[in-house]
Amino acid sequence: MKPITLLPAVQKIAERLAAAGAECYLVGGALRDHFLGKEVNDYDLATSARPEEVMALFPKVIPSGIKHGTVTIMFGKNGYEITTLREDANYNDGRHPERVTFVRNIYTDLARRDFTINAMAYKLPQGELFYPYGGSADLAAGCIRTVGVAEKRFNEDALRILRAARFSAKLNFNIAADTMAAMKKLANLLNLLSKERISHEFCQLITAPHAGRGLLVLQELDIISFLWPELRMLNNWSNVAANIEKLPAILTTRLTYLLSFLPSWPQKMVDSLVLPKAVSKRVFTLWQLLKEKPPQGATYERAFIATYYPFLEEYMELAGLKESQLAKRYLEEPVYRDKDLAIKSSELMELCQIKAGPLLGQLRHFLLQKVWENPLVNKREVLLNMAQKWQEEIANGH
Ligand code: ATP
Numbered sequence: 001m002k003p004i005t006l007l008p009a010v011q012k013i014a015e016r017l018a019a020a021g022a023e024c025y026l027v028g029g030a031l032r033d034h035f036l037g038k039e040v041n042d043y044d045l046a047t048s049a050r051p052e053e054v055m056a057l058f059p060k061v062i063p064s065g066i067k068h069g070t071v072t073i074m075f076g077k078n079g080y081e082i083t084t085l086r087e088d089a090n091y092n093d094g095r096h097p098e099r100v101t102f103v104r105n106i107y108t109d110l111a112r113r114d115f116t117i118n119a120m121a122y123k124l125p126q127g128e129l130f131y132p133y134g135g136s137a138d139l140a141a142g143c144i145r146t147v148g149v150a151e152k153r154f155n156e157d158a159l160r161i162l163r164a165a166r167f168s169a170k171l172n173f174n175i176a177a178d179t180m181a182a183m184k185k186l187a188n189l190l191n192l193l194s195k196e197r198i199s200h201e202f203c204q205l206i207t208a209p210h211a212g213r214g215l216l217v218l219q220e221l222d223i224i225s226f227l228w229p230e231l232r233m234l235n236n237w238s239n240v241a242a243n244i245e246k247l248p249a250i251l252t253t254r255l256t257y258l259l260s261f262l263p264s265w266p267q268k269m270v271d272s273l274v275l276p277k278a279v280s281k282r283v284f285t286l287w288q289l290l291k292e293k294p295p296q297g298a299t300y301e302r303a304f305i306a307t308y309y310p311f312l313e314e315y316m317e318l319a320g321l322k323e324s325q326l327a328k329r330y331l332e333e334p335v336y337r338d339k340d341l342a343i344k345s346s347e348l349m350e351l352c353q354i355k356a357g358p359l360l361g362q363l364r365h366f367l368l369q370k371v372w373e374n375p376l377v378n379k380r381e382v383l384l385n386m387a388q389k390w391q392e393e394i395a396n397g398h
């Protein structure tokens, strides 16, 4: 393994803790990703020091998740989360440990973690590796396996069922047979979870590099139709899986793609994903656009580009129009939206003696349509002329 290059701040944190007689470890995703040769940006740190001991050792510490033993050590503008080694005892409801007990031993902490590849630790600052559950071998073999008996671990926290699928999508890993069997058996425990937790994992899964793989896992275990019956009618999963990961890893793009196979908008499913309003609205617009025939001919293409300008790249990606005439126009021609008309509203109001209001709106739209038909008319003089004619026709009752 390549030696781990630590940020100076992380190095300082480790040294200060060591000087105080406490242990400090790099754990979780950060260590796993380092092993996989990926760049580590998000350091997961763990320490044998209690949260209040950590707070006493550094000048600025925010008790960000102190209930679970997590505090954030600030270095300038940057914060580093560090969590006290702990044991999670007595899960009664399939989602929350009844109590969190702080411990001093790294092995106890690693035992509570979900998968072997996530249950490794690297002692800082000098470096000594701990992988008591075979994380290193599973990482080399590309395998997701629970720490301990799979059924027991999913019974404790059913979110781990989705996390297994999410990590297979993120890392392109297999899921061990016993882990997979337990996921299948206990999938109905997902009922116990909040919409938010499910959504968080699912959104990460579909934006992962190997999203198709993760979706096939969920599909094989009937989890997709269990969570979202609307998707039951989707029957070309191998096709969906192969194509979804070719799309940019953008949530709106990939979610729209998935939903584009449905004949009606799955409002209930989208509500259950509790997405920010802007995200669900965007997906809805894209979904609707995909249901329509793409615009054809210069005028309609210009009108479409102007009307849906902020959606265009995503739309063309999803509609398979990246090489189309529409795409060429989008890339090469100026856009003609209302604000791009070569005439000010104030000039039109003065010339035609109209006030701001619906009539002015109609006039500007009329002019815009003329420009979509022929962009060469987008000149102040020409537009003024057209406006005058438009007004005469209106006056004549046309
Ligand atoms: P990512 O890079 O995708 O964030 P990660 O492994 O860091 O992956 P997190 O969700 O950030 O995933 O969790 C950090 C660590 O905390 C995990 O590696 C795992 O050891 C532990 N963990 C998180 N959630 C659970 C859970 N539900 N059950 C058991 N351990 C968990």
Ligand code: MG
Residues within 6 Å of the ligand: 028, 029, 030, 042, 044
């Ligand atoms: Mg993480």
